[in-house]
Amino acid sequence: MQKTVAVLGGGIGGLSACYHLSKNPQVSKIVLLESSGRFGGWLHSTRRADGAVFEHGPRGLRPNGAVGRNTLNMVSELGLEKEVLPVTYDHVASKNRFLYVGGQLHKMPSSLSGVVRTVPPFSRPLILSVLKEMVVARGEEEDETVHSFVSRRLGAELADIAIDCLCRGVFAGDCRELSVRSCFPLLFDAERARGSIVLGMMLGSGSGPDVPPSALASRAQRERWAQWSLQKGMQMLPDALEEWLRNGSHVQIHKHTAVKELATGGNGWEIKMEDGTVKADHIISALPAHALASALPPAAQPLSEQLRKISMVTVAVVNLEYEGSILPVIGFGHLIPSSEDRGVLGVVYDSVPFPEHNRTGAPTTRLTVMMGGAWFQEVFGSVEEVTEKCFLDRATQAVSSHLRVSAQPLWSSVAILKDCIPQYHLGHWKRLENIRHYIGHHNLPLTLIGASYDGVSVNDVIFSGRKAAQGLVGEV
């Protein structure tokens, strides 16, 4: 029997689910419900008339692994090959990443010589920590914070500086709260399988899903891409997905349509919006976990409670454009450990990996300063009260003191991204187990996808949409 699937939330997760559902002949109707006036969620690019592109969310995706290949396969199917801007491993933006510690920029080691020598801000050669790691006893805990795991295996200095920065540069989060099992499953599995991260990385610790590469994904591997973007910014991807879905005969897509309440009825759902109701046999929720929790019926209160425990952080993103080439160093950008500055997380040197996004004509430098995250409230106060000017001032101050740039920006934009990155805190895996057990036990026709659960990267989220759509084969 053919059925109706409702997809809640038109971020990249919801769009990916719809895209894969639209290829499933067993689904007769797909309804996509998005509360805002645009699709794409955090994939949001400003494109100026003079050709300049500024990213407010993700700016480059990795091509590696099954999830990276899967995204490139979709890019290829959407006809976006010619729009791809690759950055190879040989590029200076891939080799040079910096940490701002003790009032100075330090280049992270990217070669063997950087690992065998003492390279500041570290007080001893990293090779010593790596060799010692191989003989550290295996942990016994079901989960551990990222900081505790790395301190135990590689030493406190690496945890306090490098891992603190890494967690700020991926989750805008605090490594003393984030779970290693959920945030870095490869590291956790390597310890479980091989007793060591280093041995696990060398020998492998399990195989991932099988995703055959398209010609584009094979090219990415052959040409050694480290990351890629699109000519008119990452938002080209949701734009192309929207166009694909609009061309599908059995897809209904709705913007400005917030899901308010979900009620179970018969074998399916009744979805209530401000101005109407939709009936569906199955729901794929691509909403942030807390938004789904607010819409679930009172009878599903234990499920809502678990979903609400998946917290989110707010990030302020300031894009800056300067006249000329003003950077004293070139590379991807720099991260700042929480011990140095709790409020400013990092600065991306956007014009280095993607000069194609600079305006046409005279040279410019584009930078993005990211602030807040897990420290937002503590440093900047309530998100409702803090002003955009406060972030612009703090961002230009950071650029001036970290990069010694005294010029004022030509152009700037401030975006306060409320609740934009989920935090997989200690015990996240258990919450997911409880959530999935509840859904299974109550036979709820509900699949959860998106950044709240199994990975925050765009690649992970797109893959979660594909898995959900394919999981319905045979069920619908």
Ligand SMILES: Cc1cc2nc3c(=O)[nH]c(=O)nc-3n(C[C@H](O)[C@H](O)[C@H](O)COP(=O)(O)OP(=O)(O)OC[C@H]3O[C@@H](n4cnc5c(N)ncnc54)[C@H](O)[C@@H]3O)c2cc1C
């Ligand atoms: C500043 C920043 C930088 C990032 N950088 C990178 C990067 O470099 N690389 C990378 O891989 N990832 C990056 N990410 C992460 C990545 O962008 C996100 O994890 C991903 O886009 C999340 O997609 P999603 O579809 O799960 O959620 P969202 O984008 O949050 O989409 C959810 C959608 O649901 C809608 N919605 C909410 N409530 C309702 C409701 N009641 N009814 C209907 N619709 C509703 C929202 O409007 C939204 O459109 C970054 C994220 C941020 C914030």
Ligand SMILES: C=Cc1c2[nH]c(c1C)Cc1[nH]c(c(CCC(=O)O)c1C)Cc1[nH]c(c(C)c1CCC(=O)O)Cc1[nH]c(c(C)c1C=C)C2
């Ligand atoms: C300073 C804040 C942030 C910067 N980027 C993000 C935040 C919160 C978000 C983000 N960055 C990456 C991902 C995806 C991870 C993945 O699994 O693909 C997300 C959600 C990519 C990334 N950026 C940095 C690292 C080390 C990674 C992991 C993958 C990779 O190695 O490429 C470093 C980094 N991020 C930011 C800066 C300034 C920076 C380092 C110089 C910004």
